[in-house]
Amino acid sequence: MSDVDMSNTIRTSAAPAPVGAYPHARRVGELLFLSGIGPRDAATNAIPGNDYFADGRVRKYDIDAQARAVFANVRAVLEASGARWEDLVDVTVYLTDMARDFKAYNAVWAEHFPDPATAPCRTTLGITALPTPIAIELKCVAALPRGGA
Structure with a gap:
């Protein structure tokens, strides 16, 4: 389910809810700007690959599971916006442990x-x-075809 209002703001239930007062994405002209997207599950808010201590601290995490989930969430926001995976033109990746997780x-x-x-x-x-x-977050920009989305 996607809602696009008159200001070209996109929110979708197909991706995890933002953790603050901001949209999943905003269209400006032929560009689509995605807010930071993480790997949380849209339905349960669970973080794939996380294992916790009894007190709630993260014991260990699986960067492969989180990377796959974050890509799926980015794709969900793109699709809710009328964009395609191939429309991505710029991605900023944030890793909390570059030495361990980059490869x-x-x-x-x-x-x-x-x-x-x-x-x-x-x-x-x-x-x-x-x-x-979470151990990873993506900030993305997509270029939309003229007259599309």
Whole structure:
């Protein structure tokens, strides 16, 4: 289910709810800007691959599971916006442990974008934390065809 209002703001139940007062995406002209998208499950809010201590702290996580989930969530927001995976032109990746997770994340990226000539531009940043106990978040921009979406 997608709702697009007059200001070109997109929210969808097919992706996890934002953790603050912002939309999943906003269209400006022929560009679509996605807010930071994480790997949480849209229906349950669970984080794939996380294992917790009894007190709620993360014991361990699976970056492969989280990377696959974040790609699925990005795809859900794109589709709710009338865009396609192939419309992505720029992706900023935030990893909470660059040394541990970059190689595994990069392998998942290569599965989703096997041809570097058609892949979106990408910047990957190592950061200390994200607002929920996730290890990865993507910030994306898509270019929409004229008269589309």
